[in-house]
Each structure stands twice: as structure tokens, then as C-alpha cells.
Amino acid sequence: MVVTTTTAASDEHLHCTFASRYARTSLPRFKIPDGSMPKEAAYQIVNDELMLDGNPRLNLASFVTTWMEPECxxxxxxxxxxxxxxxxxxxxxxxxxxxxxxxxxxxxxxxxxxxxxxxxxxxxxxxxxxxxxxxxxxxxxxxxxxxxxxxxxxxxxxxxxxxxxxxxxxxxxxxxxxxxxxxxxxxxxxxxxxxxxxxxxxxxxxxxxxxxxxxxxxxxxxxxxxxxxxxxxxxxxxxxxxxxxxxxxxxxxxxxxxxxxxxxxxxxxxxxxxxxxxxxxxxxxxxxxxxxxxxxxxxxxxxxxxxxxxxxxxxxxxxxxxxxxxxxxxxxIRLGFEGYKNIMENCMENARLLKEGITKTGRFEILSKDVGVPLVAFSLKDDSKYTVFQISESLRRFGWIVPAYTMPPNAEHIAVLRVVIREDFSHSLAERLVSDIEKVVRELDELPPRSSVKTAHVTVDDLHRGKAERPHLKKTISETERDICSYWRRISDKKTSGVC
Missing domain, CATH: 3.40.640.10 (Type I PLP-dependent aspartate aminotransferase-like (Major domain))
Structure with a gap:
């Protein structure tokens, strides 16, 4: 059962981007509409929302096939x-x-x-x-x-x-x-x-x-x-x-x-x-x-x-x-043994290319093996300043979906990024991904150390509880927040007024 709450009547409706052409009323979000609509309008509404999904071809988290030949x-x-x-x-x-x-x-x-x-x-x-x-x-x-x-x-x-x-x-x-x-x-x-x-x-x-x-x-x-x-x-x-x-x-x-x-x-x-x-x-x-x-x-x-x-x-x-x-x-029957072999060899070659590019950055340790599935799993050599989770989040600005996760017991302290190489992941995409990883890492290098961010959270709590001197806390919070907000303004395409 899905439980939802709304704070305003407008939250309960989906608004049609093309209302002036196809429809003039909002659609209920969680109820079947009372009436019908033109097929063009229904298609456009659904299609518009789906545009906000990630690009399957850039979803490097998934092992699942995202491209097949037109005949298939x-x-x-x-x-x-x-x-x-x-x-x-x-x-x-x-x-x-x-x-x-x-x-x-x-x-x-x-x-x-x-x-x-x-x-x-x-x-x-x-x-x-x-x-x-x-x-x-x-x-x-x-x-x-x-x-x-x-x-x-x-x-x-x-x-x-x-x-x-x-x-x-x-x-x-x-x-x-x-x-x-x-x-x-x-x-x-x-x-x-x-x-x-x-x-x-x-x-x-x-x-x-x-x-x-x-x-x-x-x-x-x-x-x-x-x-x-x-x-x-x-x-x-x-x-x-x-x-x-x-x-x-x-x-x-x-x-x-x-x-x-x-x-x-x-x-x-x-x-x-x-x-x-x-x-x-x-x-x-x-x-x-x-x-x-x-x-x-x-x-x-x-x-x-x-x-x-x-x-x-x-x-x-x-x-x-x-x-x-x-x-x-x-x-x-289309590929035969030869075709599958060629595709898998190409996937492994692209994985090797990506692995070399990531290794050359000097920031990561490769955890995946040469014999296995064509993927590249890698962790930060030094995660004292930022984490693989921040890298994963920052890569989404370029369209890449690269998962970050921690290992199961008893290796929970190891956090990893993983890129799955599928048939539709080319040499040029591998080179582009390495380039974007390098950009993200350079930007994160300018981020204040994680210890400073942690200190800011502690002092905010202390401020609310009245457990520390206000002048000292204000100075600590102000300096830390200024550094953080400056960083996010540089790397984010969105307004950060709500964050800061």
C-alpha cells in the first residue's frame, strides 16, 4: 500500500505542458480521470514525464541490455x-x-x-x-x-x-x-x-x-x-x-x-x-x-x-x-558463437580501456579482476576529503548513472564505484567518462575537508541546544557554510539559495 500526503490541492494534479493545445484541465495524480482525452494528449503527457528518467544508454549501474538491432x-x-x-x-x-x-x-x-x-x-x-x-x-x-x-x-x-x-x-x-x-x-x-x-x-x-x-x-x-x-x-x-x-x-x-x-x-x-x-x-x-x-x-x-x-x-x-x-x-541465430565472442571481446577491451584511464588519474584503486564480467569496480585511495557517493552524485550532472555502494559483511568499510560495460558502451564513451570523472575529482578537491563539514553539523546542533558560546559558533558556521556554498555554486546548474 502506498501512503501519500499532500499539502495543497495543486499537489494532487499533474499539469499538462501542452494544455493550450490538447487539454485545459489538470489530471488527478492518484485517481483515474473522470473523462477521456485525445490519444495525442495522453501520449504527450506520459512522454513528457518520462523525459525526466535517466538515459538507459548512460545507465552504467545496470547489467541489463539497453540496445538491440532494429530488426529485433x-x-x-x-x-x-x-x-x-x-x-x-x-x-x-x-x-x-x-x-x-x-x-x-x-x-x-x-x-x-x-x-x-x-x-x-x-x-x-x-x-x-x-x-x-x-x-x-x-x-x-x-x-x-x-x-x-x-x-x-x-x-x-x-x-x-x-x-x-x-x-x-x-x-x-x-x-x-x-x-x-x-x-x-x-x-x-x-x-x-x-x-x-x-x-x-x-x-x-x-x-x-x-x-x-x-x-x-x-x-x-x-x-x-x-x-x-x-x-x-x-x-x-x-x-x-x-x-x-x-x-x-x-x-x-x-x-x-x-x-x-x-x-x-x-x-x-x-x-x-x-x-x-x-x-x-x-x-x-x-x-x-x-x-x-x-x-x-x-x-x-x-x-x-x-x-x-x-x-x-x-x-x-x-x-x-x-x-x-x-x-x-x-x-x-543472428550472432552465433562467433558473434557473441566478438561482442564479449569488445566489451572486455572497453573495460580495459576504462580501467587504464581510471588508473591514470592516480586517485583510485581497481577492485575488479581481469577474468570475469566486463565491468570496472574501483574505490578511492583517499576518502578523507570526499567519498565515492559524492563522485557518483556529481557524475549525474553529465548524464552518467554510476552506482556507489559499500561492500557486504565483513567488508562494509570498503565503498566502491562500479561501471558495467555493455555492448552499447563504446571507446569514445569510455574516454568521455574518464574525462568527466577527472573533472568531478578536480572540483571535489576544492571542497572543504569532510571534518570541517562534520564540525559545522555539530556546532549547529550545539547552537540550537545552547551548549556553546554563540559568537564562536556563528563564526564557525559562517566560515564553513560560505566555503560549502561557494563550492556548490561553482559546480551546480541549479540555484543554491535553498541549500545555503
Whole structure:
């Protein structure tokens, strides 16, 4: 439920910029209007508001694809009215999804033949894919525990503290304990040895990440497989591995084909990957693939016939669009292995170029690794005067959306900026970003030290509470505020009277 408050009647309405041409009355903000309006007016009103959004091409926080070829855009629009779940009405779309599942299974070295034998499904992003994989692990573990006459009410998953929030959602929604391996400074992925130590008889799987959201680094799935195999033999357990390859699943096969992280490792039972990340499709499509039919409990597969024929389904949602699945198939046949390889190599080259430019400033430490997702994560060498959060905010003046964040436990004291390199991020954009970072850093160098700003806040509080001499406080506040306001007037395009 959304709760809103307004202080004036005018706050409740949206005003049409083009009122003199299309409309003469204000629109209610939170209620459906009483009457209709011309389609041109409705379009213009919505379009005008959307102009205030950030530019997706400059959104360097997102892993999600923001550009596709016009031919694929056309396919998407032509199929946007198809509901994927109507398999009997849209059998070709269903066939294209099955082809995609098999292509991905072969890419990940699943033990399948040349015919359509792969077990998997298209999902609404990797979040749903992870939910489905987690449910499969939970049900298999519960069934085994029941057969052994053992308690089955306290399942857990072992992950690193760097996992994406969808893992926390799965754990909370489906009542599974999430046991996290804490990070440490200089090591921002799950330590396989520590992960295996945390495994117990209630562990339904260990989740490894191929492409950490924080630094883009690949976790060592091969070492995890070796250590977990040894523990399974010692204990008699059969704890499996799931690989969250949301970001790296469409990178590793093309750039690091010899890297063993997928179904070549015996304990890897399922893998998820995001088609809308480096699968190069707009937001809304993910994939999950299982090693074999035995790894997906039949009790989780539903069979429906009221849409025309018997249709097996294993998804959390029912209705969903077909267009992203069709777009994924287009990319697979349009680019082929060679095309994906070229794009990923180009992304890595642009990441290298950006990394070199940021390093040359002398202000930052690079935290991302050379092997991993094409992104650049970097922190300030000296954050005593200003923070990465101020840099992030200042870069928005140039249109750049560069996220700043702190690391998870136990590395919370490390604050980072991250730039994700996608297909539409060119050499020239990388050079421009470095130039704008240099401008921001030079401007922030003139900002009063953070200690002075902190002092100003303390003295303001003291002033209100009457705990200090007023003449001294006025002088401290006046000098500090003058310096701060002078700085913001120089770098801001907006009026600062309200700030000062």
C-alpha cells in the first residue's frame, strides 16, 4: 500500500505542458480521470514525464541490455501481444523456447544428445530462475530426508555474502536458512573452503556465482566441486551445487572456454543465466537448465489442458510475454558463437580501456579482476576529503548513472564505484567518462575537508541546544557554510539559495 500526503490541492494534479493545445484541465495524480482525452494528449503527457528518467544508454549501474538491432525491435513489437502460456495457440513460440533451452544446455556442456532432450525453461529474469532451482533442491532434499526418517524442516543454502538479493528473497519466501560466507578486504567473493565448512546435513545446495554483482569476479566453482566432493565422501551426504551464472553465463563460454564451472563438474545440478544481461535481450527473460530430468522433481511440474492440449508448466507466474523469448532466439541465430565472442571481446577491451584511464588519474584503486564480467569496480585511495557517493552524485550532472555502494559483511568499510560495460558502451564513451570523472575529482578537491563539514553539523546542533558560546559558533558556521556554498555554486546548474 502506498501512503501519500499532500499539502495543497495543486499537489494532487499533474499539469499538462501542452494544455493550450490538447487539454485545459489538470489530471488527478492518484485517481483515474473522470473523462477521456485525445490519444495525442495522453501520449504527450506520459512522454513528457518520462523525459525526466535517466538515459538507459548512460545507465552504467545496470547489467541489463539497453540496445538491440532494429530488426529485433520489430520482431518484439510484432509478438508483444502473444501470451507465452498459450502454447497450443502459439506452438512455434513454444518451439523457439525449447530450441533456446537446448542451445543453452549445450553451451553449458549438459549431458544431452543432439535431439531435444535438455531440461529447462524460460523465466522472467534470473530471479524466477533461482526460485525454481531452489525449489527443486528443497523438494529433493526433503524427499530424501523423509525416506530416511529424518527431520526435514530446517533446510539451508550456503552462499557468499556477495549474492544478489533474489537469493535472500528465495530464502525468506520459501523458509530456507541462508548461510553466508562473509567477505574480507581484498577478497570479495565466496571462499570455497569456508563454504564447504559451513555445509551440514541440512544443506540443500551450495550456490556459487559466476560474475559477482559487486566486482564481476567469477567464483572458483571447480575448487568448490573438489572440496565438496571430498566432504560428501567423508560424510555420506550428496550436497549439490547450483551456479548463479546470471551475469557470466553468456561470457565464460565465449571468452574462457577452458574454464570449468558448468555441467562438466559432476556436482553442478542446475544453472541459471540472464538472457537480458549478456544474452543481449531487453529486460524480462532468464533461463534455468538442469543437468538431467532426475534433478527436477516431477511433483513440481504442473499439467494443464484447458488451453487446448496437455501442457506441462514449471514457472512461478502463469501469463508472460513471448517477445523476449523470440528476441533471444533471434540473437542466437543472428550472432552465433562467433558473434557473441566478438561482442564479449569488445566489451572486455572497453573495460580495459576504462580501467587504464581510471588508473591514470592516480586517485583510485581497481577492485575488479581481469577474468570475469566486463565491468570496472574501483574505490578511492583517499576518502578523507570526499567519498565515492559524492563522485557518483556529481557524475549525474553529465548524464552518467554510476552506482556507489559499500561492500557486504565483513567488508562494509570498503565503498566502491562500479561501471558495467555493455555492448552499447563504446571507446569514445569510455574516454568521455574518464574525462568527466577527472573533472568531478578536480572540483571535489576544492571542497572543504569532510571534518570541517562534520564540525559545522555539530556546532549547529550545539547552537540550537545552547551548549556553546554563540559568537564562536556563528563564526564557525559562517566560515564553513560560505566555503560549502561557494563550492556548490561553482559546480551546480541549479540555484543554491535553498541549500545555503
Amino acid at each position: 525491435d520489430k520482431l518484439i513489437m510484432e509478438s508483444i501481444n502473444k501470451n507465452y502460456v498459450d502454447m497450443d495457440e502459439y506452438p512455434v513460440t513454444t518451439e523457439l523456447q525449447n530450441r533456446c533451452v537446448n542451445m543453452i544446455a549445450h553451451l553449458f556442456h549438459a549431458p544431452v544428445g543432439d535431439e531435444e532432450t535438455a531440461i529447462g525453461v524460460g523465466t522472467v529474469g534470473s530471479s524466477e530462475a533461482i526460485m525454481l532451482a531452489g525449489l527443486a533442491f528443497k523438494r529433493k532434499w526433503q524427499a530424501k530426508r523423509k525416506a530416511e526418517g529424518k527431520p526435514y524442516d530446517k533446510p539451508n543454502i550456503v552462499t557468499g555474502a556477495n549474492v544478489q538479493v533474489c537469493w535472500e528473497k528465495f530464502a525468506r519466501y520459501f523458509e530456507v536458512e541462508l548461510k553466508e560466507v562473509k567477505l574480507r578486504e581484498g577478497y570479495y567473493v565466496m571462499d570455497p573452503a569456508q563454504a564447504v565448512e559451513m555445509v551440514d546435513e541440512n544443506t540443500i545446495c551450495v550456490a556459487a556465482i559466476l560474475g559477482s554483482t559487486l566486482t564481476g569476479e567469477f567464483e572458483d566453482v571447480k575448487l568448490l566441486n573438489e572440496l565438496l566432493t571430498k566432504k560428501n565422501k567423508e560424510t555420506g551426504w550428496d550436497t549439490p551445487i547450483h551456479v548463479d551464472a546470471a551475469s557470466g553465463g553468456f561470457i565464460a563460454p565465449f571468452l574462457y572456454p577452458e574454464l570449468e564451472w558448468d555441467f562438466r563438474l559432476p556436482l553442478v545440478k542446475s544453472i541459471n543465466v540472464s538472457g537480458h544481461k549478456y544474452g543481449l535481450v531487453y529486460a524480462g527473460v532468464g533461463w534455468v537448465v538442469w543437468r538431467s530430468k532426475d534433478d527436477l522433481p516431477e511433483e513440481l511440474v504442473f499439467h494443464i489442458n484447458y488451453l487446448g492440449s496437455d501442457q506441462p508448466t514449471f514457472t512461478l507466474n502463469f501469463s508472460k510475454g513471448s517477445c523476449q523469448i523470440i528476441a533471444q532466439y533471434y540473437q542466437f
